[in-house]
Amino acid sequence: MKETAQHTNGIVSGIIANLVIVRVDAPVAQNEICFIQHADTQLMAEVIKILGDKAYVQVFESTRGLQPGMQVTFTGHLLEATLGPGILSKNYDGLMHDLDTMTGIFLKRGEYTLSFDMEQKWNFRPLAAVGDNVTAGSWLGEVTENSIPHKIMAPFKLEGQYTLQFVAEPGAYQATETIAILTDSRGKEIPVSMVQKWPVKKAVKAYQNKPRPFKLLETGVRTIDTLNPIVEGGTGFIPGPFGSGKTVMQQAISKQAEADIVIVAACGERANEVVDLFTEFPELEDPWTGRKLMKRTTIIANTSNMPVAAREASVYTAMTIAEYYRSMGLKVLLLADSTSRWAQALREMSNRMEELPGPDAFPMDLPAIISNFYSRAGIVYLNNGQTGSITFIGTVSPAGGNLKEPVTESTKKVARCFYALSQQRADSKRYPAIDPIDSYSKYLEYPELLKTLNEQIAPDWADQVGELKNILFRGKEAAEQINILGDDGVSIDTHLSFWRSEVVDAIILQQDAFDPVDARCPLNRQKYMVDKVLDVTNTALDFGSYEEVNPYFKRVIAALKQMNYSEFESQKFKQYEEELRQILDERKTG
Amino acid sequence: MDTRAFQRIYTKIEQITKATCTLRATGVGYEELAMVAGKEAQVVKIMDDMITLQVFAGTEGIPTNAEVVFMGKAPSLKVGDALAGRFFNAYGQPIDGGPEADGEEREIGGPSVNPVRRKQPSELITTGIAGIDLNNTLVTGQKIPFFADPDQPYNQVMAMVALRAKADKIILGGIGLTNDDYLFFKNVFENAGALHRIISFVNTTEDPPVERLLVPDMALSAAEYFAVDKHEKVLVLLTDMTLYADALSIVSNRMDQIPSKDSMPGSLYSDLAKLYEKAVQFEDGGSVTIIAVTTLSGGDITHAIPDNTGYITEGQLFLRRDTEIGKVIIDPFRSLSRLKQLVIGKKTRADHPQVMNAAVRLYADAANARTKLENGFDLTDYDERTLEFAREYSRQLLAIDVNIDTEKMLEVAWELFARYFSQAEVGMKQELMDKYWVDEKS
């Protein structure tokens, strides 16, 4: 970044939609932030291309009414997030302005609210001692934010080694007060407050290293945890045609996952879906702590009707907040819905700049941009040896539901879990519509994960999961055979294969996200139901003719389904379990 | 934008294309409205003093020395109670022979509602059509299109829904309506005695296609006035949004933008979302609900227009002709109301969600049975029963000519379940079956 005391100025010379061309009188930097003076408001914009004395800036607002000749002031810095205590429970726009402190019903151009209250007092406890060696991200002290220990860290922007010269006594301080002073090797003093800034498009690197993920991140969604688990620090994506259940799935994960912090980036999707979160999260409980969900959540809302340029920024803002909390040694879950809208924002801008288009008119470097973003997730060993993690799950909205398109393909190369939603399953209301056969979790190939799974759940867990998948696979083959040869053209065993997979489908895969009991299935209950289901599928049954198979299995499924709908191990649960036993006894052989 | 006291008149156009003209001018704002030889135009590009204007009615006959006047404001509409009962064109000018409607001038296509000022929609809209109320329940503040082939009676269904929906205002945005359909709407509203709560902005097939781009924004600006200022429940009907998207592609192609899928502009998603997201529920009871029509070609929903629409709206209602019963039905497979879970089982009877799901599941089984039949296989007894069920379900519940209340719909469904299936086959929560199962086969 250029070092100029004097800020560069410019004047507007051209306008095409939200792309504005600014003639500048001094150096500007790529991605530098500037403000366009329009009447009595200032509109924020970002430099995205420079040609001679012309800076092409994308305006994070509507450009209606802008005229050539308007004054532009460049700020000398990139798009930055302001980080500090008070971020949790906030609802932000894509540029991290607090939506709740804005005035009026409609969003006003140029109304940029603070990310959090700078004057709020926090009870500070020092964690480092004078004389300590300090680097970027070192924990200097701690405050409590929504019952969560919030570390006050040495600024991420620091380079090299520093010594802690002063740290404040325990007590209440405003976020902007100096709570520590660092000195560099030449004795230069650097005051540190609870607030720091970070350019959102750069990854925070204040950690030692990134090991391979090794620990399950429980989501309470059976088809994920049991069949294709996501891990702490893992990456996954959910592609699917419209209406196939991407958002419902992400919302379920955001409510139930075993995470300390949840960051939800609503990126170019429906405002009413964000309102769902605003409405429900302050009421619903985090199943892990019993506290309200909103206490651990921050929402970044750049809905589809909000400015397109800010849509691109919103995912970076969210990632930066996630990195900030990861550096405190917390387990962060980051969700973005939908990354396709972000890619489309890039496409709109790239087209406007008349760049050479890549496939489907997306910018040529789209794969690199996506890969760079996903690579910011991960579990890390911090410099103090603690771990922190960002688990990232993005949705993808492929045009026409066809997965052969640039965003899906680029994402598939970098995300390790693939949860493909199938139109066919959604149409037949088999929710969640994750296709059990196409989907995968690459983490199941990690011996370190298999080891922890077997320790955590059961010694033969991996085998059981393998068996479930086999049953599904055989069921699919059986269904194809029945389709080709007809019900009476195949053996009873083929019917059994089909119906056994229907049991797995109905009881393990399908899960009603809107049922208070079924919505979340804790791991021990998943294990219990997997045992139950395998018990059924392993029972040798006796049928006189194939016509008896269908009605019989319908009863089996009905009993098991009632179990899913009942409180775990309740009277009712046991009653249906008993019913199931009796049904099985009717036809058990031997 | 402030209006200038003295408007400079320009008379030298440097470049004219099919849809745009370019001239030198200063002091012009982006998106500003201008008159070119008496035709409405809007600033779409500024390069120093070179101003490119999009002429809505096309540039045919515009000479290089045409008079160009800049209006100092973006396209706007005078909003006020005087709008009620009136018919306007795409520019908001009366076409019903009445005087200009008076009111406060507001720019159309204005800013978005701050999402934290929205309220979660929770007010049921009942239409009497079971394909909607039972399977795809609508709520105020929702945005939902009909996906229909051009030969289906979507405008009739929409008019019926609008009149039954107990809205304070119904705003019709007619986008490329045939004159016959325009008169149809006018008649239906008149006959229902509802004219006083209807406002129409209409562009017919006889009007220039690019003018259509203004219609949804006009309709939605009027809707915002009644919803925000008057706290009214407003229902906006937009038909046909496919023609709106076609107009977008005409403009973007003429401006040499790189087309993406199906020669639609790359910004189609954002362009449509900006309109549909005007649907909103406010705390104080005011709301804007949007029911639109997106016509399909050959039922193809992977085409960029329905595809982008589906990604934006809160579900879609699919019209399909059921040849077996010879009626148009609301297809339960591809239709979906995303907001239904906010009301069903809460504002309606507790068994509603499960009844709905069970019926659709059984209907899906019938579809499988039909495939079997078509492939020449024998049907099981269960298959036979699903087929019979499907026929009755379609006739008594899915057909668009059904008009009963939701309680009655649930009763019909329970009756059909008991007639054709056992409890295990229906497979709902036992408590519900204990409570509602119809014992004697009638």
Ligand SMILES: Nc1ncnc2c1ncn2[C@@H]1O[C@H](COP(=O)(O)OP(=O)(O)OP(=O)(O)O)[C@@H](O)[C@H]1O
């Ligand atoms: N697990 C589930 N249980 C019950 N219903 C579900 C489930 N998942 C999805 N649905 C149903 O499907 C509808 C659409 O789901 P969702 O909004 O998540 O789709 P989407 O893939 O995000 O679509 P879009 O791309 O248009 O945003 C929901 O409104 C709900 O009715």
Ligand SMILES: [Mg+2]
């Ligand atoms: Mg979604």
